Amino acid sequence: MTLEPGEVAVYSGWDASADAWIAVIGETGDWGRRFVLDRPMLERCHGRGFARALDIGCGEGRFCRMLAAEGMATVGIDPTGALIEQARRLHPDGDYRVEAAEATSLPDAAFDLVVSYLSLIDIADLDAAIAEVHRLLRPGGSLLIANLQSFNTAAEPLGWSHEPDGSRRFSIDHYLEIRQRLTEWQGISICNWHRPMQSYMRALLDAGFELRHFAEPAPDPDCTGPKADRYRRVPNFLIMEWQKPLGAWRDNFDPRGSLLGETGRETDPVFPQALS
Numbered sequence: 001m002t003l004e005p006g007e008v009a010v011y012s013g014w015d016a017s018a019d020a021w022i023a024v025i026g027e028t029g030d031w032g033r034r035f036v037l038d039r040p041m042l043e044r045c046h047g048r049g050f051a052r053a054l055d056i057g058c059g060e061g062r063f064c065r066m067l068a069a070e071g072m073a074t075v076g077i078d079p080t081g082a083l084i085e086q087a088r089r090l091h092p093d094g095d096y097r098v099e100a101a102e103a104t105s106l107p108d109a110a111f112d113l114v115v116s117y118l119s120l121i122d123i124a125d126l127d128a129a130i131a132e133v134h135r136l137l138r139p140g141g142s143l144l145i146a147n148l149q150s151f152n153t154a155a156e157p158l159g160w161s162h163e164p165d166g167s168r169r170f171s172i173d174h175y176l177e178i179r180q181r182l183t184e185w186q187g188i189s190i191c192n193w194h195r196p197m198q199s200y201m202r203a204l205l206d207a208g209f210e211l212r213h214f215a216e217p218a219p220d221p222d223c224t225g226p227k228a229d230r231y232r233r234v235p236n237f238l239i240m241e242w243q244k245p246l247g248a249w250r251d252n253f254d255p256r257g258s259l260l261g262e263t264g265r266e267t268d269p270v271f272p273q274a275l276s
């Protein structure tokens, strides 16, 4: 599959669901972000010396705003125009672009951190997106992923069922079959993807990434109640950090190329202000 910058592979429902998504995310993020993912995701970003971050599938830009608050120069990309408009409204100084992760207009090795915060499940061409992230990271840079667990996206039909004895069970089926799945909640109606874990691992390994961190976070310890109990029984999310090896110089990558323009003067097409 070959995509031009900004082209989206298949209908996803995100345009029609943008208003509902913005309402669900609100100012603090939804339950899973607030009580499970935000803290460990930010911990992986904090104090690491990351200066330039790209968020693929940034949505309405919440995590970009959090990284900007950490002092990073950020770019957020997302093919859903209404979400990018909202990101620009909420963060007028930010850099938000309507682009798909599979093929961007961004230059080689421009970032030392790329984040995919619950967006790999929504990206149609996983292999293309991972190869593109590899191109966009500088050698030694990190790809930080929060994703739904593959056993979660294989849940049939809703995951949790009530047993005759009143207990609850989580069931999955057709785990190895890659497929699009319609998901609907709180006015949001989207098609994302179920892929077995091996699809993600193969795509990342084949692209040349090295795994540096893996976690299956539970809700924060002070978060209690039936929903937290369910999340502890079946952890919905995983977090991975993958590194582009320091020796991974691409054939077409001049180590000075992203910093030096044709004139030899320092230029940077993504962050011109960062080098002035």
Ligand SMILES: C[S@@+](CC[C@H](N)C(=O)[O-])C[C@H]1O[C@@H](n2cnc3c(N)ncnc32)[C@H](O)[C@@H]1O
Binding pocket: 008, 009, 012, 014, 025, 056, 057, 058, 059, 060, 061, 062, 063, 077, 078, 079, 080, 083, 099, 100, 101, 102, 116, 117, 118, 119, 122, 123, 124, 125
């Ligand atoms: C579950 S939302 C997550 C948004 C944001 N990262 C967050 O955590 O709030 C998934 C996002 O992936 C975006 N998306 C869908 N297809 C994409 C693609 N091919 N490339 C990049 N993002 C995509 C959707 O528009 C949507 O904003």
